[in-house]
Amino acid sequence: MKKKIPVEDLRPGMYVSELDRNWRDTPFLFQGFEITSEEEIEELKRHCKHVFIDTNEGSDVSPKPRRVAATSFTAVASGENSKERIIHLEKVVENFAPWHRHAPRYQDLTTLDEEIGQAKIVVTNTREAVYDIMEDVRLGRSIDTSGAKKVVADMVDSVIRNPDALMCLNQLKKKDEYTALHSLRVCVLALAFGRHLDLSDEELNLLGLGALLHDVGKMKVPNDIINKPGKLTEEEFTLMKSHVPCGVDILEQTHGIPSVAIDVARFHHERYAGGGYAIGVKGEDIGLFGTVGAIVDCYDAITSDRSYHAGMSAHDALKKMYSWRGRDFQPVLVEQFIQCMGIYPIGSVVELSTGAVGVVISVNRTRRLKPKVAMVLNPDKTPFTPAKVIDLMHQEGAGPGRELEIRKVLPPGAHGVLPTKYIPLGG
Structure with a gap:
């Protein structure tokens, strides 16, 4: 009552x-x-x-x-709360068992074109907030928790309406801004994945807050180690790994951040079969938020250009992560992440059955092999004019008796195609 x-x-x-x-x-x-x-x-x-x-x-x-609820304001990483993290993870995994069919919680409320303008504003505000947070941590000042919650709430609202808009904007990557933009992109990925997993609005806000702040500990690690082009020495790697406990300590001392949100920072480098850091937990003990954090952090890291490696294509990254299931990541959740991203993730350069080349700009959440594609090159590899977006679900442009489909994914930069020139960016 x-x-x-x-x-x-x-x-x-x-x-x-x-x-x-x-x-x-x-x-x-x-x-x-x-x-x-x-x-x-x-x-x-x-x-x-x-x-x-x-x-x-x-x-x-x-x-x-x-018992304190997992979403309680004062949730702590105690034994009892750890048990709730495991129960929650098991419940989510069970929802995607072959014998368990359920209607998704969310349906798109806007089209990509309708959402992209608002999403661009959200990204601009979040980017500024992340830089402010990183600077505050670097200087030893308190984090603006209310500001972080506000931008996360706006991101949650956009992802619930249509996640493709923020996912398109996630394609904008700058190597010299990796640490800050990585936090923003990980937040977007975590929210899109959380939506796919049918997490509630409240849970998405918790997950997003943790994802946005998961790497604050890196502000205490020297830049020459973070950006070192060669292999780290054992001493340097030990210092690099310290960003996890350092970040957790900063967040635990920050008022208004629940421990379940801090789980993203606490466990995002742990691995399913063990061998991760900094605590060394494994399996279901990593919990739902820690597992989601580990998956999306890894995905963004291996698809981004860094001083020490060139990022791989989204398609290749998902294939690689699939091969790591059961070792690095909870098998069902990494499979669901691939489902969430789509067989052909946004930004993929693809060759169609006609030989034409395009860029995937929107996934199809019911028919994963039928995304929307911005046409770039004709079959003879001349520029496609006028510009046109084809929805493979309706096979527009296939011609009589011909089914238009994706034949293969091309490597980044194939035929000189730069995906960010063709995905919607809100004007």
């Missing part, structure tokens, strides 16, 4: 279901958490005059023992 009470009457054990204002105007990630300390009550007093408690979820008159 819900009950409206003044904040002065709050005490540990009560479950706050609603605030007297929008959650985005407070340090709390979202409404709905159990009070576990006097400090939380003091924080509520600073922002609210009254709240609504749910006596079915928490105590009314006297505190009673209750």
Whole structure:
């Protein structure tokens, strides 16, 4: 039963279901958490005059023992919470078992063309926020948690409407801005993957916040080590690995970041069969957010140009990651990530059955082999004019009796085709 009470009457054990204002105007990630300390009550007093408690979820008159929810404001990486991470991971994995069919939670609400303009604004704001966060960490200042939550919430809204817009903008990569833009791209990838996994709006906000902040510890590692073109020495690699515990420590000392969100930073270099760092956990102990973080962090790293390697194509990266399933990543989740990205990910340069060349600009979430393709070159490899986008689902341009389909994926730069020239970028 819900009950409206003044904040002065709050005490540990009560479950706050609603605030007297929008959650985005407070340090709390979202409404709905159990009070576990006097400090939380003091924080509520600073922002609210009254709240609504749910006596079915928490105590009314006297505190009673209750398991802290995985999305609780004060969720911690304790043994009990670790158990919840495992249960949550198992539940998500079970949803994608061959015998378990379910309707997806989300349907596209906008087209790519409708969403791309708003997505561009979101990326611009998020990019600025990431640079501010990185600079604050580098100088030892507090992270602007509310600002980070705001840009993540905007990204969640865009991904729920149509994830392809932000995924198109994810193709814009600059080697000299890798660390900052990597955090932005990992956030986009995590949210698109989380949407595919049917995570709730609240869970997407938690996942996105953790993904955006997962690499803050790198601000404490010298740039000459991060950008070293050659192989790191054992001492240098030890220093590089320190970015994980350093980042976790920074986030744990930052007010308003739940531990389940910090799991992305805590576990994104752990590996399914072991052998990762910095804790050395494996299997389901990595948890859902840690596993998602590990998958999307790896994908962006191996598809990006760095000082020490050239990024591989998205298609090749997904094939490589598939071969690593069971060793580096939870098998079902890496398979679902490939499903999420599409057999032909956005930005892929492809050759069609006619010999024409195009760039994939939008995936088909029901028919993975039938994306939308921006036509670039005719079969004789002359420029395709006028510009045209073909939806392979409807086989436009195939001709009588001919089925237009993708014959193969071409390597990056084939025929001089630069994908970012052809994907929608919002004008």
